Every structure is written in structure tokens, then in C-alpha cells.
Amino acid sequence: MLLGRVIGTVVPAALVDELSATPLLWVQPLNKQCKPDGDPLVCADGTRMAGPGQIIYWVASREAALALDPWFVPVDDAIVGLVDNVHNYTKEELD
Amino acid sequence: MILGRITGNVVSTIHHPVVNGRKLLLADRLDQNGKPTGAYIIAMDMIGAGKGETVLILDEGSGARQILDDASAPVRSVVVGIVDEVELGSG
Numbered sequence: 001m002l003l004g005r006v007i008g009t010v011v012p013a014a015l016v017d018e019l020s021a022t023p024l025l026w027v028q029p030l031n032k033q034c035k036p037d038g039d040p041l042v043c044a045d046g047t048r049m050a051g052p053g054q055i056i057y058w059v060a061s062r063e064a065a066l067a068l069d070p071w072f073v074p075v076d077d078a079i080v081g082l083v084d085n086v087h088n089y090t091k092e093e094l095d
Numbered sequence: 096m097i098l099g100r101i102t103g104n105v106v107s108t109i110h111h112p113v114v115n116g117r118k119l120l121l122a123d124r125l126d127q128n129g130k131p132t133g134a135y136i137i138a139m140d141m142i143g144a145g146k147g148e149t150v151l152i153l154d155e156g157s158g159a160r161q162i163l164d165d166a167s168a169p170v171r172s173v174v175v176g177i178v179d180e181v182e183l184g185s186g
Contacts (some may be wrong), residue, residue: 001137001172015116032103032121032135049109057137059169063156067111079170081110088103094147
């Protein structure tokens with residue numbers, strides 16, 4: 001799982017039937033300091049509660065297909081949860 | 096499996112039911128010298144790993160589902176061991 005920030009909502013004009021009930025969000029992947037890292041991707045929202053600005057964590061590949069209800073829809077990236085807080089231990093805490 | 100070092104945690108209240116009651120840890124991936132590679136991973140804790148510990152992370156979905164005993168868990172990375180020492184061979 002990796003961090004991401006929702007940067008937009010995707011409104012499809014036409015979709016395959018299997019994806020018709022799936023909310024799609026545009027997500028910018030983040031590093032652990034919550035800074036953008038990599039190219040944006042479209043995630044299916046397994047929580048159905050994420051929105052623009054929200055920090056989330058997401059999974060890819062087969063696990064993404066399991067994050068939704070009903071499960072096993074054909075998606076490759078999906079949001080598993082919303083992030084309240086990311087805590088990075090300080091150097092002193094780690095030593 | 097990969098080696099990682101726990102450098103933080105992620106707090107989440109709204110999430111997939113499989114995350115209920117489980118801890119999400121931030122781990123740096125480690126290279127052959129035990130230094131961070133720059134990549135990180137969010138892994139689900141199964142054994143009570145804590146900050147700064149070197150851990151063994153299973154980064155594969157079907158194994159993770161087996162450990163979670165949930166065939167529909169959308170989880171790929173789980174912390175499955177705490178590492179005492181890694182010995183680097185000279186071969």
C-alpha cells in the first residue's frame with residue numbers, strides 16, 4: 001500500500017458494464033513525507049468517501065479488485081482507506 | 096519477502112473492514128547494506144513490530160490473504176517477522 005492525495009474526480013461518459021457502479025478518483029501518489037512522487041493515476045474508491053484534497057492509501061493490481069464491494073471488479077488501482085495522520089518518527093525517536 | 100525498517104505509522108479511521116483493529120506501519124525498504132533505498136511501503140502489522148525495528152515484510156497478495164485468513168482482503172504487504180541480524184556473506 002502507498003500514500004496518495006485525491007486531486008480530482010473522474011466523470012466517465014461511457015464505461016464497461018463491470019465498472020458502472022465504481023467511483024473513480026484521480027490520485028497523485030505521495031512519498032512518506034506526503035510530497036508528490038510519481039505520475040497521477042485513477043483509483044477506484046473502495047471507501048466511497050474520499051474526495052479531492054483527501055490523503056488516502058491505495059493498492060494496485062489484484063488486491064485493488066478486492067477493495068470494492070461487490071468485489072472483483074476489473075480495476076488496477078483502488079483506495080483502501082482514508083488517512084487521518086501520517087507519523088514519521090524523528091531521527092531521535094528511531095535511535 | 097523484503098527487508099524494511101519501521102520509520103512511522105499511518106492512522107486511518109475510515110477504511111476497508113480488513114484494516115479494523117490492525118496497525119499500519121510505514122517502512123523504508125532496505126538495500127544490501129541495510130540502508131534505505133528511498134522507496135517505502137505501508138505494511139499491515141501482524142506481530143507487534145515497533146519503531147526503528149528491521150522487519151521482514153511479505154509483499155505478495157495471496158500470501159498476505161492467507162496470513163489474514165481472509166480471501167477477499169485487499170492487502171499486499173504484511174509485516175511477518177522482526178529481524179535480529181542480517182549477515183552479509185562474502186561470496
